[in-house]
Amino acid sequence: MGASFGRGGATQFVQDIANTDCLIIQGSNMAECHPVAFQWVTEAKLRGARVIHIDPRFTRTSAVADKHIPIRAGSDVILLGALINQVLRTGSYFEEYVAAYTNASMIVSDDYQDTEDLSGVFSGYDPETGQYDLTSWAYRSRKPGEDDIGEAGPEEHGAAKAASAAGHAHGAAGAPLDHALIERDPTMQDPRCVLQILKRHYARYTPDLVTSACGISAADFAYLSESLVANSGRERTTMFAYAVGWTQHSLGAQFIRTAAILQLLMGNVGRPGGGIMALRGHASIQGASDIPTLFNLLPGYLPMPTAGKDETLAQFLSAVSSPRQKGFWTHADAYLVSLLKAWWGDAAQPENDFCYDYLPRMNGNHNTYQSVLGMIAGTVEGYFLLGQNPAVGSANGRLQRLGMANLKWLVVRDFNLIESATWWKDGPEIATGELETDKIGTEIFFLPAANHAEKDGTFTQTQRMLQWHFKAVEPPGDARSDLSFYYVLGKKIRERLAGSTDPRDRPLLDLTWDYPQDEHGEPDADAVLREINGTYLSGEQAGQALPGFGALKADGSTASGCWIYSGVYADEVNASKNKLPDAQQSWVAPNWGWAWPMNRRILYNRASADPQGRPWSERKAYVWWDEQTGRWVGHDVPDFPLTTAPSYRPADGTSGPEALAGDDPFIMQADGKGWLFAPRGMIDGPLPTHYEAQESPIGNPLYPQQRNPARLVYPHKDNLTAPSFGEPGADVYPFVATTYRLTEHHTAGAMSRWLPYLSELQPEFFCEVSPELAAERGLVNGGWATLISPRSAIEARVLVTERMTPLIIGGRTIHQIGMPYHWGVGGTGAVVTGDSANDLLGVTLDPNVSIQESKVSSVDIQPGRRPRGEALTRLVADYQSRSGATVVTGNDIVNENDEREERR
Amino acid sequence: MTDRAAFLGWPALRQLATGDYLGRGQAVVSKKTRDKLARTATADKVVKSVCPYCAVGCGQNIFVKDGKVVQIEGDPDSPVSRGRLCPKGSASEQLVNSPTRQTTVLYRAPYATDWSPLGLEEATDMIADRVIETRRRTWQDKDENGQFLRRTMGIASLGGAALDNEENYLMKKLYTAMGAIQVENQARI
């Protein structure tokens, strides 16, 4: 979402679901995966909202929806693209909103060529590297003083080579533009303007195509588009909700982009009951991106520097944002310098670029799957696992375990002896004989962890809200918080290096690493959060907590560990501890927890008012301009400069927040607008385009280019790809498998399979198949089935159910198989165990965010249990050889197979 | 029991006397039930917390007695969850008190076929030594073009989505200072 709106977080707060008139849940089984949030869906229904669930499976979410629309897994861009086409063709988009708040009227470079022109790739593609050069996607510039359409100015939005797999990079700010002088056509008629490009790009995404490629009937499509149109506009709003069903694809980020485009066209962003609700699966997964345990980011979505490109602080900052663009991201220098001051304190001075050189550099994609290949290759020696169980929870579990078996040392911190701690004696490869315990040289430390009841701290939940959990009891035995573990580890490392003259040890020795500890040695989480919020370092207020990110300076006079969280400790009050009871505050509940940025609960809420600053309608009033006081006011904290009047227009040459016009609601975007077309920020295309999954039962119905040409492939003998439709051997793995989660378990099971209550509720691993598929393969309800992919073979109990619907695609029946992925083999003390669905999956990643494709893969299914021991390895090998899958098949990035064209 | 008390103890009269006309409340509560007290009523303190499973972030009230968690319930004050918890949140008391929880450090030496015990302090010392050794051995100062790298590719880390912001912050800070960049979490998975 960052590339479309300027920030990656959910646009709304959970309770706001109740205000929607139409909720489209796609890529999420919300009733089962986010059950307590689902109460707000029920609330919306009681208020008359329509709820539509689009999902391959009929689930409990479908059961209470007004309509369930089954879809072929992985075809979402076709469906949403067809909706975009429909609203553009019939003129039923929200024209006034689109003209004022989006980049629809901006003119794009004459060099831009669409996938429609180039058989499924955009201009700028380099087949050698599999990467795009983004230059030709740029806006056309105008000269200062010129208004709107004028002579074409020089294309100076800068050459930008797509960095491979940046990912989550636009969590808090949009992509940079060189400046904000952009040529526009306010009538939106110019053939090179964004709206017209959009029309052409999606012209072939028709209702017929939806029927033939997604398996959705014309009547269902009509119902969907009518619901969307009838529930958008001045008086009404539609909301989209998604979860990992959308992100876990080789073009996952583009799925979300398609919904973002649609919501911008319908005028549903920044308004109550609208937007896009991202439903995240872990207590603090939003927080773990904000303060990232991610390789390519520093806190607050500042990028980690890249070797060669960001040699100096000045070079680094010029790539992050341009001083001539609009919005708050022009202050990135203040955010970075304050971070460096927080980390290196007095050592960070203007003369040494505030220790910028202490930051390590990237030179490629260093994501977790790459690290696993590094373990297998022997370059990665040591590995820390913190509350994560990759032996079960990551794609291609066997690859994960083989990687760990080749480490020098492994540290596992968890509550229980999970599979990732015990694979060396009871993992699946020990059973097949591929690994032998006494030949594995990995040294392993298991350290018990404290849980949420045993420590103080904050989680950032799905709506960007920080909530403090108070420590209730002391952790038992050796169990400690990760705060304590890392603090002590850091101290020990620094003690050992004390006195070192080696320059490489300076960053460790100069680090600010001094937190108050309680009598049990536990560092004070409050003090850490205060450091994250930041303090003044000089002047009258020296030593005091900062009021918010607006106070950050680039001259070294402020420190802040994460600029977007600045404000959580304003006035020395830890606002994440706010727990004013629901009944005692407004429906926006601003005094419960604290949401970044600056406690704003609906983002881009300036757009809830019309260009003149009046609510679009009484019914949907949220934030508006108050003429009397000359300020923005309303139910929420305005996500806009408080005193910038709706009529304000900046002079040419103005930059930064002052350059935001009174009708630029997207304040983290370089041009202040919502991006229908992304001239920067997406590395696999400015517009979402349908490609088939890495493994697909059909040929791409739109382009000869079968798969996302910019996806990340990992050719490896232990990561083979099943042939897709039209490739030899495609019938060996004929079915589509999709994974999902259950209410009663949690991801890889570490926090649920060891609990008797939850294990009793969902004791056994199973797969869901339709009665038709059961008949075809002789599968019996309650009996066993073996599932085989090019990576592995596993067994599951069979659940025959009409909830699985065979789809007719291109005249052929496509069967889909559903599997929850919570079980694993091995582990000590687990109440229930079972084969792991993730062992079936291969590693292919979305190029924007490096997230694996686990929602779609090809498998075969046979009745009965899987073979044991070495016979299992033989079964998998036999399938591989029959399919003809090799290390190269499926991994050529551009197409690929011209024969397919004829066959289609 | 006096005759009068026994008489008033007749179910129908008991219903009338207590105003429980439908006979579903006070009138049908046995002495055994009456003498029972909820764990939540006898707790020494109630601590405000947040469910550690999914990202809805439901509010929890943790009931503590004699330094032990005795019950975890939904927090009715939370505007997000309004007192509700799903099966996972409701089961979280077992997460704290599970008998299968591993509460001591375990060590597996290279090629060993089983775990052996190890002290927490000693384990942390050994890990600090491993980090320093690996970092030395795998340090990359510059790439082949002479451009700064200042990092180690010998150390990787996975996890964070279940951790507190403060924990992620210290991890990221320490890893970055030691030059370890292969730091990842569930957001990627």
Ligand code: SF4
């Ligand atoms: S049985 Fe399941 S749904 Fe019913 S109250 Fe218990 S946990 Fe909730």
Ligand code: SF4
């Ligand atoms: S109680 Fe259930 S819905 Fe609420 S945060 Fe916990 S896991 Fe999520």
